[in-house]
Amino acid sequence: MQVAVNYANDYSDGRRGTDADRVGPMRLVGSGAAAPREVLVAALLSFAVAGVAGLVLAALSSWWLVAVGAVCIAAAWTYTGGPLPYGYRALGEVFVFVFFGLVAVVGTTFVQTRTLEGLAFAVSVPIGLLIVAILVVNNLRDLAGDAEVGKRTLAVLLGDRATRLLFAGLFVVAFAVIAAVGVTRPWALLGLLAAPLAVAPVRTVLSGGRGPALIGALQGAGLVTLATGVLLGAGLALS
Incomplete structure (x- = not known):
């Protein structure tokens, strides 16, 4: 898919x-x-x-x-x-969170357990938010070009500065949710070991990086997502 x-x-x-x-x-x-x-x-x-x-x-x-x-x-x-693409109407992030977070994590859990577990919904939140961050920095990089051709992404709607703050905020909330899950599933806190990997892409974005620099931030965000998924998954298995 x-x-x-x-x-x-x-x-x-x-x-x-x-x-x-x-x-x-x-x-x-x-x-x-x-x-x-x-x-x-x-x-x-x-x-x-x-x-x-x-x-x-x-x-x-x-x-x-x-x-x-x-x-x-x-x-x-x-x-x-199609005639009404939602990615051109600042809704891309919402759909990415739903399908890459909720549907992917809860669906994966369901096909293995035949249940809809509250824990699956909880851990789908940080995964979804981290993948949204990938889209946000991608759209930040393309902000000027998208605005010129009438592609109204969330980045175009919010503007440069607010989009950069949103990118950083997504990491903060994602790791805060993992910390909250760790209250009842302590091994889930392994997911927090991925947090230092977020420092470089967040610094690049908040410092005003543009063009090729944001491609590096995009790669960094992907790496954070991969590491978080592996570590959080391992922590939940140990729990």
Whole structure:
């Protein structure tokens, strides 16, 4: 699904001309490296593979997952595709939190335990917020270009300074929630060991970094998310 939404975004943004003066990593359609149709086919094939895997999970756990998967595919496509893409209306962060936090963590727990556990909802919050931080710094990097072509991301709506503060705040809240979970599950505090990794990207963003510097902050945010997921998962297993 992640691969599919990246191809879908590449296709839709490229067709709209959003990536014409992109600062970040190269996009296929925007750079002319691939034809729009080729990227669309790649997106559809990725959705198909995800759908098959989802059907297997549904057969082994609950057929309600088919409905969840259908909603996920719809959300992935309409992020930047369709007549009313919500990513162009400052709603990208909300949907990323829901699908990469709540749906991903609670859904993963459900297919293994067949239950909707309160703990799963709790730990989905820091994971969702950290992935939102990845999107926030990505949109901060593209703020000027997005504003120019009418792509109203949350960064465009909030402005440069507020977006930088939001980025830092997401890390603070994410690790605060992990600390709160640690009150009843002490081993979950292992997740806090990832916090020092957030210092570099937060410093870069708060110090006014732009362009290539924000690509480094984007990579740093991804590393924090990976480390937190591994450490928090290990802590919950030990609990």
